[in-house]
Amino acid sequence: MESKYQKVKDALKEAILSGKYPIDQKLPTETELMERFNVSRYTVRRAVGDLETEHFIYRIQGGGMFVQDWHKDWSNESDSKMIGVVTTHIADYIFPQIIYGIDQVISDNGYSLLLGNTHNNHEKERKSLINMLNTKVAGLIIEPTQSALPNPNMDLYQEIMDDQIPTLFINANYGATYPQLKFPFVTTADVDAERKLIDYLFGLGHESIIGVFQVDDIQGVHRMDGFVQAYQQHPDISYKSNLIMYQSGDALDKITHRIETYLKDEHRPTAIACYNDQLAIRVLAFVKQLGLRVPEDISIVGFDNYQMSEYMSPALTTLNHEKEQMGQAAGKMIVDLLNHKPVESITYDPQLIVRKSATAPQKPTA
Amino acid sequence: MESKYQKVKDALKEAILSGKYPIDQKLPTETELMERFNVSRYTVRRAVGDLETEHFIYRIQGGGMFVQDWHKDWSNESDSKMIGVVTTHIADYIFPQIIYGIDQVISDNGYSLLLGNTHNNHEKERKSLINMLNTKVAGLIIEPTQSALPNPNMDLYQEIMDDQIPTLFINANYGATYPQLKFPFVTTADVDAERKLIDYLFGLGHESIIGVFQVDDIQGVHRMDGFVQAYQQHPDISYKSNLIMYQSGDALDKITHRIETYLKDEHRPTAIACYNDQLAIRVLAFVKQLGLRVPEDISIVGFDNYQMSEYMSPALTTLNHEKEQMGQAAGKMIVDLLNHKPVESITYDPQLIVRKSATAPQKPTA
DNA sequence: AGTATTGATTTATGCGGACAAATATTATAA
């Protein structure tokens, strides 16, 4: 005698396989199935529970039961409990904290973290992505490499899309650049924040500011855009702006040399706005070495609120970047994606953190 | 809130994985489990049902429940190209750079990096290790958690040993504490280095020094030993030493409060030797806040040469820690182990890095 | 000594009910 739950299970499986319920189609509710098969709720749940572990259906609490894409060969890869994280720099700067945030959430959900490092280099990014695809990760979190430049690995991204691997981007919305990639993202409102920061400097009385931005990252471009926008709203002083653009491969002394040139000018700039705190800390050390006092002689501001920034002398005025929180959000998002829950992209608004590295300029720059 | 059946399931899985129930061993009956976990029959059955589908146990009607040979699963053919790295903190301090160094080497050899974070917590270490074993890593690099305390996860280490998974330790030689674990290691000569550092302070004229060390890590204990040894070689002034011990969970203000007490003394200490640069940076900020000048009023030294230490004011005098190089060495070592090449443990000798945070004391401390 | 029977134990299947948590829908207010 075949058991009741077996009968229910077989009937449902048959209906799915025959195409009566197409993929992503909503199945009857548990109550309906109870009546249709004249069994208890336990029996229904036992049947659909089995079907779920066999990947024929997926269930959403409060939502319903749906047909899974059983065409795919889940059998050999579905037990992958790894989330691939591809970043430009795993060791430097803010990314360890983002990774930490991701790890917190996904490890609670039984996943672990497979790391890939691109050194902001497209070739290594390619290697990493191929590796991730080969190890059949359950999901991917990617910080795109040199996101302001055309990406030669688009074929791989397309493949990720085709394979329907749950994926999201950090620090960049690739969907804006490549419309075919409709991945959700977690990012910061870089343009607005930088504009707010420069406005703050204007408010202190600064008029001539050096902006130093890394322009092969989309983040850097955005921050530069914010810098430019702030000046555009003050056409009377916009001629006093100074812009230094660099790329990730450039040596630091190239940048400092250009800064030095600006500072030698008679009407020298009174403030420097840096791409991020990492750069700001180095620029700070450089201008102190030139004999300038910060902030009396020159103000310096950064971006990201790096953990060590408050311990600098003077403590850095900067914009907050919710690194850990951002990582947690990304972790939660990828887990939701894996559970077929709807997700929404998040944009964080950096807040101004006023410390000691920026004050009103001592002498009018007239 | 984790569900009850999850708790039961995890507890049983843990017991099986840890070897408490050997293969083909009979598990407690459902009734026993109901009493032991104080849950209903449904909950027990839900838990063991899951474990059965995950092939951890098999059940015989009327007979009982038994442990499945989960061992076989991974030992047969593991062409896994993943190296598991278990660290105490992935985001903080020096570890990102060590991870970076490891990644450099192993990614060149076609391996990728599976990360585990223990938060210096034995329970999380256990979770991480089990996870690593389940995902069939090809090799393991472990920084032991609270390495100065007895480790309750010794059964898992034993299992790693039994399964002959290529493994090495970072920052600790567990073989010294647990003779049965003959894993190679990469570490630093903490005792000698700290003694050298304190001797350097003696040479500057300091006699009364505060040593602040984290004592649940073996590294911290070693550094404290070096501090003590330095004083032992100068019996005439050894009564002027001041020792503060703390554990990883302690709040910073507890430590700073004790430092403040010492500094209020009439013959107050003229130098502070900190467990690491991370602590030194915070202590530096604290004593400056007290109105003391560094190094004029008090000298401060750290350990590890954290990347930001040179940008402090004053720049930190410290001991070098070849983080990236150490990571590379660990990476090379694990690759060698995987290729059945002989390896030798490495001990790095930290070099003194003299910067600005330590000078001769202003007034004789007589 | 070997075998059949019996009863206790243990897992398998099944029912009904209760409440929680997430989602969907509808009604309401701005």
Add this chain to the structure above:
DNA sequence: TTATAATATTTGTCCGCATAAATCAATACT
């Protein structure tokens, strides 16, 4: 018309209970 709040729906977790089927161990019988 658009948000917001309240309500209903739907799946998730948990309990107690009952019966069936398989196994095990002790006993009685040949």
